[in-house]
Amino acid sequence: MSERGYGSHPTIYGNLSDGQLYQMYRSEIWKGLNEDNRQQLLQETVNRSALEHGEIGACKVVFSHDLDVGTDGQQSGNTILMDYEKFVNDREVRIYNEKEIYHDVIDSNMQALTTAFHEDEHAY
Numbered sequence: 001m002s003e004r005g006y007g008s009h010p011t012i013y014g015n016l017s018d019g020q021l022y023q024m025y026r027s028e029i030w031k032g033l034n035e036d037n038r039q040q041l042l043q044e045t046v047n048r049s050a051l052e053h054g055e056i057g058a059c060k061v062v063f064s065h066d067l068d069v070g071t072d073g074q075q076s077g078n079t080i081l082m083d084y085e086k087f088v089n090d091r092e093v094r095i096y097n098e099k100e101i102y103h104d105v106i107d108s109n110m111q112a113l114t115t116a117f118h119e120d121e122h123a124y
Contacts, residue, residue: 006078006123007057012037013044021045022113030109035088039063042087042116046080049120059123061116063088069095073115075122082119087112 013021023029024041033041043061050058064081067074074081086092090108094101105111 006059009043009047009058009060011040011044011047013040014047016044018048021048025109025113027107027109030112031090035063038087038112042080042082042112045113045116046120049117050123053120053124055124059120069093072111073119075119080116080119080123082112082115087115 013024016024021041021044024033030038039061043058046061047058059075059078059080061080061082063084064074065084067081067083072083072086085102086105086108090105091102092105094103
């Protein structure tokens with residue numbers, strides 16, 4: 001396993017069935033997950049998506065503070081970057097008149113799931 005990049009990234013959720021895994025994205029469960037658990041959930045989701053595609057290995061999922069405003073995720077080489085603010089803090093930042101404005105994202109759970117799938121499509 002490589003620490004960073006395409007390879008094997010086992011998670012704490014590896015033993016869950018698909019149904020149990022996707023139930024973790026339910027709003028009431030997602031809200032109770034800390035940063036590490038959210039990263040593990042997204043990683044397991046990408047692991048399974050990559051396996052379904054027949055990929056040899058999967059991208060490493062990491063939260064990033066460095067994505068452009070309005071960018072939820074980005075597949076870059078062997079890594080999938082996920083917006084830290086949106087998927088850890090459940091809020092979004094926008095720039096208006098050169099000022100940062102934050103607002104709550106009530107469906108960050110579903111946006112995280114679809115972003116993970118979308119970015120794995122790029123890797124595929």
